Amino acid sequence: MDAFRLNWLTAGDAARSIRDGAISSEQLVEACLARVREVEDRIQAWQFLDPEHALNQARARDQDRREGRAVGPLQGVPVGVKDIIDTMDMPTEDGTVLHAGRTPADDATVVAILRAAGAVIMGKTVTTECATYTPGKTRNPHNPEHTPGGSSSGSAAAVAAGMVPLALGSQTNGSVIRPAAYCGVYGFKPTHGLISRHGVLKLSRTLDHMGMFARTLDDIALGCEVLVEGDAHDPDTLMRARIPFREIATEEPPLPPLIAFVKTPLWERTDEDTREAFAELTDALGDRVVEVDLPDIVLDALELHRTIMEAEMAAALVDEYDRGRERLSESLRAQLERGRRVTAFDYQTARARIPLLNDGFAELFERCDAILTPAVAGTAPKGLTSTGDPSFCTLWTLCGMPAASLPLLQGANGLPLGVQLVGQRHHDARLLRTARWLVTQITGGEPQDG
Template sequence: MIHRNHLAKTVAKLQHNSLSVAEYIDQLRTRTEAIEPEIESLLPESERWSRLTTAAEQLADPPYSTRKPLYGIPVGVKDIIHASGFQTKANSSLPPEQLTGPEATVVRQLKSAGALVFGKTVTAEFAYAEPGPTKNPHNTNHTPGGSSSGSAAAVAAGLCPLALGTQTVGSIIRPASFCGIVGFKPSYGRVSAEGVIPLSQSVDHVGFFTQDVAGAEIAASVLCDGWQTVPERISQPTIGIPDGPYLQQASSDGLDCFYTHCNRLEQGGYNITKVPVLPDIETTNEYHERLVAAEAAMVHHEWYQEHDEKYGEQTAELIEEGYGVPTKQIAIGRSSRMETRDHLTDVMDNHDIDIWVAPGACGPAPEGIDSTGDPIMNLPWTHAGLPTIAIPTDDSINGLPIGVQCVSRFNADEHLLNCASDIARTLQS
């Protein structure tokens, strides 16, 4: 079911007319009609193909040298992100008219770069944990991860080469790892969250999925504020392994694969440094989870007072928990974000670490679609707001992908993606 649909290669073909936008949309239609009924990654849309065909026809046809960076690229949009002409339902039973809002900045940026909206992708309810119907393209008996389930599955299955997601705990990196693709969560605030239904405004990140690191660099250059092209590194970065209680949260199978990946990087010439870090991970986890609950209760207060019976069980539990979080604990959770960032940065400075590498998830995608899996391996990096990229590997467990996540300093997103290309090549060779 997996099909190669690399964004960078597709951009090159569309830029130079070796593939027309109309031809590409026809290819995607054939692929989607064959695969989508099995994985259910998209919100149904009766006029999708006529809409996309019309949009393709309306694209300007400038000289190759002046074509925009995402010329003709269809992009999946997670259904908590507003896009003109589409309802935003957030996988919720609330009346859609109550969830309306102006088109998200990220959607406007993509359109300005020549992209087309492929359609809305399935999300867990309000980007939390109540899952939608989406299945993992590698094995439809397993979850694709959440909450950006539809975006990850659509990209992994080759239905579109780029899709937007969000992450408040692990909702980009985990599904990317489960589905065997690239997921990029930028530094906190580097990509605009305007026009996105929030879950926890202190920690919500907007990011995206591709099948290739080169494609992620193209998308990041469009979406990340103040993006700068940086020269290729002459020397390989020093990689830090976050040793201690954080790492031990992964499953035994997940850790075995992770250490295999570390050995492969070392054999590829990387300097690997194992460093004790995040010694009080349980407290960090608690601060983050309580902060998310409290801020979710703030976001949903008016809706929940009117429509509490329409909320899914897990979302309702989060909101109810949030009502009980004292104001002082909210302040502690917010300040903990900066403290965790400073701690991680100090360790990097003291040990000359360029990039952290860690398991992308606890292990492979769990069986069943009633749960989206545990985001615990992603939590501290999200809490600290550090740029993070999920990189697929050639390894799997029972046919299910196992990915790694790479993390760099705050606002060093360009550096992270620059390093990620060679790390990906090493792990996929």
């Protein structure tokens, strides 16, 4: 196997090759580190990366295999971890100078699960400030003059650039779907509460989701299969039977899916490229897509989301504001100050609307398998002072619905243009199956980078 290309292996293929003895984890990690050395100066995806520590983990995984110990589904595979997710052996600084040098005593639940599955924790990927709007140093791998999106900037860029096959992110508004769309990779935000957030920087219990990035849907399904489990430390997770994500995601649908094309009330924000691309996409789907207008109840989703997010952020980051407000960005400081002014009545009223919104989608999902909608208004904006508009993700995050970004389209400028596919709550594996069908219909097969 060509060692120069090892860094472009999918997570699933890499794990199989390591289990079969075709390659070693050390070889794979060294190939990924070589790619980091090649492109990191231009992309700047990593907040913390100790090559020797990554290689030592890989050597330990190889020794496990040689000595006949049990190997996991991600045995020896390097994974990037967003720098708001606690790692006991690496700093977790949350994108803020207020947490500089912070090294947690324990792993976040998702990190502990990854280690148990045999993964190598490659390093910590760049996040925006406290996973909000102020950008970090990361640049778009397709054109470094453009934003990679946020807040999971480094994770999306590292996967897109071939530095790791899989990376973790989080989403409170559009922080997985948007960077996946801008960087041209698969991004997945599961149903709210499906993956534990214990040991992850808390912004909003109501809205925080874990998520992931990969270059194939197979790897997204693999990541879900590994990470989805109940956690007593996260009260929004559920103890449930194992979900066979990979099996379901690769099944042929019993009937050709019917897709609801939803422009949303934000359609006028889209670029001409986006409108033209979606016209071609829906034409290609023919009678398997139907345009659907959303009920009026969704019109105030942006304001509901903002009320909940900023109120809960103000409570979650009270110490940071009280001790170091002058060292926070103007943007974050303004969010926290608005959040402190939200009344209990407005907050509780906003939260009470979420079940009503989900009830409003119940009839649609009785007829349709998924919702097709823009992930972003257009391709990644030029400049590094903003991470782009997250509003095309807001409604689905507010409702806690699973969503995927699929790298199916391209703008006239040659940059990726993601397609968002949204599913019914707790039907995540079915959404991945529908996503696979859609990709196959449009491309004739699943595109892979590299």
